[in-house]
Amino acid sequence: MFELKKILGAMLMPLPLLGILCFIALVIALRTNKLSAYIGIFAISFLLLVSTPFIGQQIIDPSSQLKYTFHSNQQPALDKIVVLGCDVNPNPQLSANSQLGNCAKSRLVEGLRLANIYPNAQLIVSGGGYAKVTNSSLMQQTAISLGVDATRIKQNPAAMDTADEARLLAPTLVDFKVALVTSASHMARASDLFNAQGVDVIPAATDFYDFSAWPTHKQYIPNVEVLKAVTRYWREVLGSAWINVRRWIDPEAL
Structure with a gap:
């Protein structure tokens, strides 16, 4: 009962709840505009997946930061x-x-x-x-x-x-x-x-992120803290790419 309460509570948080509602709405929209619906389904599915501790952990790879x-x-x-x-x-x-x-x-x-x-x-x-x-x-x-x-x-x-x-x-x-x-x-x-x-x-x-110790019932539920960690990871990817471009244009830059 305790874990069920925690699972239901986590699923009712804004990110997973609204994400699932958007997914359902897009599935319904497949009847009228398939291309837009498919794009929307892909986007919302990707957002929800990278927001789960299990997937987020693979992306940010906390062990590499030690x-x-x-x-x-x-x-x-x-x-x-x-x-x-x-x-x-x-x-x-x-x-x-x-x-x-x-x-x-x-x-x-x-x-x-x-x-x-x-x-x-x-x-x-x-x-x-x-x-x-x-x-x-x-x-x-x-x-x-x-x-x-x-x-x-x-x-x-x-x-x-x-x-x-x-x-x-x-x-x-x-x-x-x-x-x-x-x-x-x-x-x-x-x-x-x-x-x-x-x-x-x-x-x-x-400011390390590590979700490996989170209980099993939380590993597959989208969480805003995981999304925040993945967002920071992505910002670093973009930042490093920008530095490389600047240095390619001007070796003396940055």
Whole structure:
């Protein structure tokens, strides 16, 4: 009974429920417009499939991201800890940490963990934002509220994407021992961009996705968290493809 309740509850969530309703509607539409219906059925079927933990797990391949975990026992010292920006939700009525999205919080927590292990390392928080509210300023305010000395933190508020972050920060990072903190799915592209600027970074990934431990009754039900993970994976595929195109056009680009 417990598992049945969980299955029914999961199936009634917006993604699986509306997806199934769309699928049924498209099957009915086959009577009048077969081509459009077939395209719709393929699209909605693909969306639902990649949103299931079982399929999503095969796409994102969490085990391949484990090489980006940071091992402090292998790094006796660090000079710089760079935390890349992510999502922000500006709202002046909220505290700084509440304006950071989950991705940004996850990255900042890892940065603060490393800052605690390496008390002499400079903490660099990066990322632009909206209007006058930047990811870097919110991260700095949050870090200070959690006990980090303000003089130890440097902002990089002008960067609007990872290429900007690498380009703007490179002059202050070259020849230093640098830990790069970003999401596990983003680490390969981010490291590549920093390496291209002459900065040899040590990966310190966070924000991992792994659905292998989810119970069996959830493995085949579409879930928005899985869709989010697959979306991030796809964004990295597109981002890497764009970098390759830019470099093909101009070898000096990025």
